[in-house]
Amino acid sequence: MLPYQNLHQAEAALGRELTVAEKLWFNYSASKPDYLLHYHNILFLVLIYSTAPLPYMFIELSRSKKIEKHKIQSKVKNSFQDMLKCYKDVMRTFIVVVGPFQLFSYPLIKLTGIRTGLPLPSGWEMFWQLIVYFLIEDYTSYWVHRLLHSNWGYEKIHHLHHEYSAPMGFAAPYAHWSEILILGVPAFLGPALVPGHITNYWLWFVLRQVEAIEIHSGYDLSWSPTKFIPFYGGAEYHDYHHYVGRRSQSNFASVFTYCDYLYGTDKGYRSHKSIILRKMEETLERNGHRREGSYNSMTSQDFKSE
Known part of the structure; x- marks a missing residue:
């Protein structure tokens, strides 16, 4: 107020x-009152989750050949019933876990110094805060994700998220209730360390959820504006993590690729892409053609599961 x-x-x-x-x-x-402004975040989370996956849903159900070439795991077809079931499961978790957590977290928001008053932050202030939030969340969630792939973490918690070996947009927050709370810590850490205005706090969680939905969409769309973000992983990058499943010790990062590169957890992914490229080149050579380039220049249709 x-x-x-x-x-x-x-x-x-x-x-x-x-x-x-x-x-x-x-x-x-x-x-x-300030607590009511904080509770807006619940509405934004539900609204974004209910709407952001819809374009991918329409693409999936249309079975358009022009768009189908961008599907990463082309042999997997998700039905409307599959998507609806996933949506209901996630919304149930939102109501039972996320909603109450948001309600009871208000004192912590006040403690960190996130403000609601005037003046509003400048565009540059919001931009640099969001960059910091993404970097902090990406680094911390990388290590949390690796822990969730330990034997105990996977069997007790993380296996639920990997039920979708070919992910879709609605499956982005599909996870065990405890995993949602655990991964909420890295997401909140940035605003806690670098507190800003409540409007940027809202925007941060909106963008983070949109990003999570994109990388779980199952489509590597060549016209996505995220293609211009340096070191951004994207749908193809994260799809490999789901494709391998429990055995995956690769591509743990949630947003960027630098952690996987620095700590050597992208070797399986790079090896997989190089094998696919080699097979393609062998096929093209047998047909009297030759393709130039490296695995870094591959398109999404080159990465489909066999």
Whole structure:
């Protein structure tokens, strides 16, 4: 709740005229208590999870040949019933686990210093905070993910997430309830260490969920804007982790690829791609053609499971 009765008081306190965005924020949040603004995050999580996978669902159900070439595991076809069941299972976990966790985490949000008042952060401030959040979450979740692939972690917790060896968008948060809580720690660590405005806190969780849905989509779309992000793993990269399943000791990172490279946990993935490329080149040579390039230039259709 803002400590101003009207816009004039807010402008007097800041010593300047409010921006358009700040006026909108004042009109929306002035009379709302801070805990209610924090609870908005629950609505955003449900809304994004319910809508962001829909384009991939329509692509999957359309069976369009033009789009099908971008499907990573082309032999696996998910039905509408499969997707609906996954959605219901995840929503049940949201209601039973994520919702109550968000409700009871408000005191921690206040303790970290995440603010709700004026002024709003600048675009650059939000941008650099988001970069920090992604880097912190990516590094810490990498190690948590590796622990979940220990014998005990996989058998007791992580096996549920790997029920989808060919993942789809709705399966991004499909996991054991304890895994959702465990992986919530790396996601919250960035905002806790570098607290900002509640609007950037919302945006961080929205972007993180959209990213998780993309890498679980099962489609490596060549026109995705994430192709321009340095060291970004993407759907093809994470799909290999699910494709191998329990035996996977590769591609643990959630967003970027540098951790897997630095700690040598991408060797299986790179070896798999090089084998596929070699088989393709042998086939092309037998047909009187030769393909130039390395495995780094392969497209998604080159990476389909056999």
